[in-house]
Amino acid sequence: MSAPAPAPAAAPPALEVRGVSVRFAGLLALDDVSFTVAPGTVHAVIGPNGAGKSTCFNVLSGLYRPTAGTVRLGAARLTRLAPHRIATLGVARTFQNIVTTGGTVADNLMLGRHALSRAGFTATALRLPSAVREQRAHLARAREIAELTGLGNHFDTPVTLLPYGDRKRVELARALCLEPRVLLLDEPVAGMNAAERARTAEVVRDVRARLGLSVVLVEHDMGLVMRLADEVTVLDFGRVVAHGTPDEVRRDPEVLRAYLGTGTGTATATTAVTKEDAT
């Protein structure tokens, strides 16, 4: 079985965000944002609604061009590249609102293998042995990833028939199918129930440990952030207001102000975080 090699064993390069600003017709969505995702860590980006988290992701995956600043992955500069070029460098993402394509889970996961496969129009139309072989090998790997993310039983099910939590996980699995070095997760557990959240958290921790990739996580679920993240960057109105380990951030007065509008002292901080936990 000549299954395509899984992610390279070497540690992924660091993802550096330097002074990124994004302006939409007068609105400064991101203002001089900088942070570094250390290789192999889980880096959470949190903040209230409208803080610029998703904009930040759209810059990282190439959907937006920043007005200023650069994003680098190792030696490669991502800010001038088209999304599909960034994907081939090993940056995969999921979306806040589920963006799956039609067809079965397998079809979606195989889309994730697109950048790693070669078969073109001619080879596929004529079903040349090379194209057939390639497809078979990638299908085997996609199935492995489906098993890894708990979708093994749904591999041939149309995505539209799956429950919400599973569909969300299809996106995660599809991103993993890219064998990414950096995985961008935009609210991976939003709208999920407790069991589904725990399951997804488990999957994220598992794939990170097993595949050694860096994870950038945007999430409102503070419990998940505190459990998974090694580092946290807090955005508010497009600016970085705090940065540090989950514990440091939890106590940061700026964070409390951003989340609650007022707030002084640690007591409120704990309440705030617990509140987020509960939602």
Next chain:
Amino acid sequence: MSDLRSLVRRRGSLLLSALLLCALPFYLDAFWLRIGLFSMAAAIGAVGLGLLSGTAGQLSLGHAFFLATGAYGYVWLAGEPGPGLPPAVAAVLAVLLAGAAGGLFSPVAGRVKGIYLGVATLALVFLGHHVLLTADSVTGGFNGRSVPPLEAGGFAFADSGPRLTVLGVPFGAEERLWYLGLALFALTCFTARGLLRGRPGRALAALRDSETAASVMGVHVARYRSAAFVVSSMYAGLAGVLLALSFRRVVPDYFSLALSVDYLAMIVIGGLGSVAGASAGAVFVTALPLLMTRYADQLPLVATPGSGDGAIGPTEASRYLYGAAIVVILLRAPDGLSGLAGRARARLRRRPPVTGPPGAASDSESSEESGASGASGASDDSDDSDPSARAKEHTP
């Protein structure tokens, strides 16, 4: 032996229909064969348009232009005036020419999306029609040109040449072209299905469902859009060649905007994104006016051609009919004939098996239709009642 048996079980319906289609020339007269030929040619073009509009989600009203490129390309390349190439070479070159014409349009086809491309391609039809009318030396102007018969290795797909009789049935142009059409149609189905189930097909479907998702998964959006356009143009070119051979004369007025709309009707009636559906739609749209003309005297409310007594002529009547068919299908079965067939099969399968083993034969088709029906489902997540109806279809 068990291999053969499983092949028969899996491909049984395919083998059966292939055999049936091959046997037809022995039983049908030229009129029916001609209907079949036009249908096959239309099916080839419709499969191409289905790839572009159904799978990649790009509307094209310029299909007639590429059909004309294929048809006139063949006539010019093989004919006099023209280079007078061997007809088989001319046919291949005509298909490539149509592809090249699609490629020339790719700066637009790659950048413009969905319905806007439809408007952009509208220009092609008018431009093409104008060129066909005015470039007399190449196209023959308003009266068109007669089509040189296809010859390959001394065998002519026409009434000329040595007489051919198979099993007591004289093989004239229609019979010979029938097998050529079948072969080309089979080639079309084979390649189009390969494309749809392979990497390019998935990339195109992803582009249709979400350009953003496709691009962050590594799909080069502009390149795949224009590639879909080129491939669809090549199928149209092939259909054009076969149409030219069947008509034996090409005239500019045939390749009008109405023809493009006919092709859109075919893929909508058949069901977007499915090869079998596009073919069924092509047969419906092509055969209906011909049949109504033939049987006009026996149909109520339809005038015989040329009688001019104020009633509806057969061509108009068939247009009303397939207009009505489109409305009914859009309202009642948005996934077209292929979706209807899929549901009917699923219903049969749920009952205790009466004839033959269920499941195996139609598994491959239903996976394809899931692509088409999934597309309509993906656009509105709130619509839960509809997918649940399909759930049964996909559980073997």
